[in-house]
Structure formats: C-alpha cells, structure tokens
Amino acid sequence: MNDQKRGLQAVPGQRMSLKIGVMGSAATGQDTETLQTARLLGEEIARAGCVTITGACPGLPLAAAQGAHTVGGQVIGISPGLSLDEHLYKYHSPAEFHDVLIFTGSGLMGREVVNIRSSDIVVIVGGSSGTLGELAIAYDEGKLIGVLTGTGGITDVIPQILKACQKETGARLIYDNHPQKLIEQLLEVYRTEHYQHPSCFCMACETVETQGDLATVRDPVCGMWLDPKCAGTTKKINDVVIYFCCSACATEFEANPSRYSVT
Known part of the structure; x- marks a missing residue:
C-alpha cells in the first residue's frame, strides 16, 4: 500500500x-x-x-x-x-x-x-x-x-x-x-x-458500558452492553428485537447479518 x-x-x-x-x-x-x-x-x-x-x-x-x-x-x-x-x-x-x-x-x-x-x-x-x-x-x-x-x-x-x-x-x-x-x-x-466502535457521545442518553442492572442487551456488532431504552436503533428479525448502540452498527449488521450472532 x-x-x-x-x-x-x-x-x-x-x-x-x-x-x-x-x-x-x-x-x-x-x-x-x-x-x-x-x-x-x-x-x-x-x-x-x-x-x-x-x-x-x-x-x-x-x-x-x-x-x-x-x-x-x-x-x-x-x-x-x-x-x-x-x-x-x-x-x-x-x-x-x-x-x-x-x-x-x-x-x-x-x-x-x-x-x-x-x-x-x-x-x-x-x-x-x-x-x-x-x-x-x-x-x-x-x-x-x-x-x-x-x-x-x-x-x-x-x-x-x-x-x-x-x-x-x-x-x-x-x-x-x-x-x-x-x-x-x-x-x-x-x-x-x-x-x-462508537464514540461515547454518539447517543442522546448515557450508554451503560458494563453489564449491570440496566445493561441487559448487547449490540452484536461492537459488543457493547446497553440499556434497551438507550439503544441508538433497533431491528426486528423473526420476532427477535436486536439492539444497536448507533446507526453505524446497524448498517454494518444489515450489510453482513450472517457474521453476527443475535442469540
């Protein structure tokens, strides 16, 4: 290069x-x-x-x-x-x-x-x-x-x-x-x-970065634990709601969904 x-x-x-x-x-x-x-x-x-x-x-x-x-x-x-x-x-x-x-x-x-x-x-x-x-x-x-x-x-x-x-x-x-x-x-x-990896300021509300009482869902792309109420965006597949910290992770998931586990 x-x-x-x-x-x-x-x-x-x-x-x-x-x-x-x-x-x-x-x-x-x-x-x-x-x-x-x-x-x-x-x-x-x-x-x-x-x-x-x-x-x-x-x-x-x-x-x-x-x-x-x-x-x-x-x-x-x-x-x-x-x-x-x-x-x-x-x-x-x-x-x-x-x-x-x-x-x-x-x-x-x-x-x-x-x-x-x-x-x-x-x-x-x-x-x-x-x-x-x-x-x-x-x-x-x-x-x-x-x-x-x-x-x-x-x-x-x-x-x-x-x-x-x-x-x-x-x-x-x-x-x-x-x-x-x-x-x-x-x-x-x-x-x-x-x-x-999103900026810690990419969301309108505070992101919970470790798995605690509020951080109960995980962005499948970047791996960040989230409070569902503070997710940047969501996507529903086969009645399963997938949470993302920001639109960039959602876009990456949509482009390559087979790469990521949503279980």
Missing part, C-alpha cells in the same frame, strides 16, 4: 487522515535511546500518512513531533495556554516542529481531554502522572491505545493498572517495543475493527 494512503480512514465517506496522539513524559533529561525511539515513532506516524497530535510539551512528545516534522508529516499541538505568549513563557512549552498550535486556555490537566478527544488513536510513551491521566481518559472513552513498551514510566505497569480497574469500556490495547510494528498494528486494527 502506498505509504501516503495508509493513514486514511477505512470508514466509507471519510477521507480525513487519521490523527494519532502521542502522550508521554514531558520531563527534560530523557535518555538518548528513549528520545530516539520517540522520534522514530513520530517518523512512522508521518510515513503512514497520519497526523501527529501532542500536548505541545517538551520531552518525549516533542521528540515525536520532531520525528514527524523531519519526514514531512503534519503535527498539531494542543497547548495548555491561552496564547503563544502563555504557551512559551508561562508553560515554558515549545513551538518548534508543530504546524498548528491550538490554544485551549485549560491548563496542563484540562488540555488532556482535548488531546485524547482530538485523537483517533492514542500512543503512550514513557510518562508519569500526567500521562496516566491521559491513559485513563483514553481508556474510559474506549479509544484504541498503543503502548510503546521499553520506554519506561507507566508503560511498564499499564497491564496491572487496567487489570486493577476491572472495567470494560470497549478500549483496545496493543503493546509493542518497535515503533513501526506498533503503528502498523494500530492502523490495521482501526481500519478493520475499531473504527466501528
């Missing part, structure tokens, strides 16, 4: 490039090997035809931005500041290697939500408490998440953290220590499976 086409979304009618958010340690003084790995990650994102999103901060996200910029990729930074002056002088954050800075005025923690919601795919590189917050948001919102293992920080303990959470959100985790292999796997999963 042509490198510049690999990042295009597989969703019919959508031609925007995928946006991959790189979330990681903003601390200075990272070791040379980890910085080089983050730069390679940015390069692979750009070569795949995807847009790189960072928190417009120093450290590993900046290294990824540099890598993407070096090979001609587009880089968007989500700034905690209200303006370029605040970005540079209040938060001491870089502007180089970014094509666009979006000023949120939300501070360091507030902009984490914008980082995640602006990204189709999230990649975790190293990181400590700030990156842990971004991981939590991405996981709660059912994102496709890549973990670049071997980069230290929370990447060493993410499996244990998520196991302790005991919460199913529809998020998908992929682990690899090689930037190119990680990006290839993430794009493959997104194009073939995860693009069907």
Whole structure:
C-alpha cells in the first residue's frame, strides 16, 4: 500500500487522515535511546500518512513531533495556554516542529481531554502522572491505545493498572517495543475493527458500558452492553428485537447479518 494512503480512514465517506496522539513524559533529561525511539515513532506516524497530535510539551512528545516534522508529516499541538505568549513563557512549552498550535486556555490537566478527544488513536510513551491521566481518559472513552513498551514510566505497569480497574469500556490495547510494528498494528486494527466502535457521545442518553442492572442487551456488532431504552436503533428479525448502540452498527449488521450472532 502506498505509504501516503495508509493513514486514511477505512470508514466509507471519510477521507480525513487519521490523527494519532502521542502522550508521554514531558520531563527534560530523557535518555538518548528513549528520545530516539520517540522520534522514530513520530517518523512512522508521518510515513503512514497520519497526523501527529501532542500536548505541545517538551520531552518525549516533542521528540515525536520532531520525528514527524523531519519526514514531512503534519503535527498539531494542543497547548495548555491561552496564547503563544502563555504557551512559551508561562508553560515554558515549545513551538518548534508543530504546524498548528491550538490554544485551549485549560491548563496542563484540562488540555488532556482535548488531546485524547482530538485523537483517533492514542500512543503512550514513557510518562508519569500526567500521562496516566491521559491513559485513563483514553481508556474510559474506549479509544484504541498503543503502548510503546521499553520506554519506561507507566508503560511498564499499564497491564496491572487496567487489570486493577476491572472495567470494560470497549478500549483496545496493543503493546509493542518497535515503533513501526506498533503503528502498523494500530492502523490495521482501526481500519478493520475499531473504527466501528462508537464514540461515547454518539447517543442522546448515557450508554451503560458494563453489564449491570440496566445493561441487559448487547449490540452484536461492537459488543457493547446497553440499556434497551438507550439503544441508538433497533431491528426486528423473526420476532427477535436486536439492539444497536448507533446507526453505524446497524448498517454494518444489515450489510453482513450472517457474521453476527443475535442469540
């Protein structure tokens, strides 16, 4: 496949490039090997035809931005500041290697939500408490998440953290220590499976994401447990009502009904 086409979304009618958010340690003084790995990650994102999103901060996200910029990729930074002056002088954050800075005025923690919601795919590189917050948001919102293992920080303990959470959100985790292999796997999963996973805001009422007292039916396409009253749409086959979280899942079911169990 042509490198510049690999990042295009597989969703019919959508031609925007995928946006991959790189979330990681903003601390200075990272070791040379980890910085080089983050730069390679940015390069692979750009070569795949995807847009790189960072928190417009120093450290590993900046290294990824540099890598993407070096090979001609587009880089968007989500700034905690209200303006370029605040970005540079209040938060001491870089502007180089970014094509666009979006000023949120939300501070360091507030902009984490914008980082995640602006990204189709999230990649975790190293990181400590700030990156842990971004991981939590991405996981709660059912994102496709890549973990670049071997980069230290929370990447060493993410499996244990998520196991302790005991919460199913529809998020998908992929682990690899090689930037190119990680990006290839993430794009493959997104194009073939995860693009069907609905946004947690796609419904008019709140979706119950785990099987509890209210979540008594399951969307056969994406597997999400639902309160029947909050289903996005339904379909009746042989007197059996099938519930879907959104119209996209219903459309997929109608196109390939034999692929899905409705029992």
